[in-house]
Amino acid sequence: MPDDKNKLGYHDRSRVSGDEEYEVGYFASxxxxxxxxxxxxxxxxxxxxxxxxxxxxxxKGR
Structure with missing residues (x-):
């Protein structure tokens, strides 16, 4: 199920969704x-x- 950008609660921020390109891209950058x-x-x-x-x-430190 896709990440609902309208639900911005704490639980959404505590995880990185590997299925969402924008989350993976942001984390990588x-x-x-x-x-x-x-x-x-x-x-x-x-x-x-x-x-x-x-x-x-x-x-990153390696």
Missing amino acids: KFGLSIPQVRQLIAKHGNDRDTLEREAEAL
């Missing part, structure tokens, strides 16, 4: 990663934003 790298992070760690941000920082 925010951390200087490629789209495939972000998709790999989501596949490996799930879509929790806090976890993904922590892992993206670690990946």
Whole structure:
């Protein structure tokens, strides 16, 4: 089911939807990663934003 942009509650912000190009693209540009790298992070760690941000920082630092 597509992400409803009209529902801007807390729960929507706590996840990164791997199915939504704009969310993956934003996350990739925010951390200087490629789209495939972000998709790999989501596949490996799930879509929790806090976890993904922590892992993206670690990946960026390598």
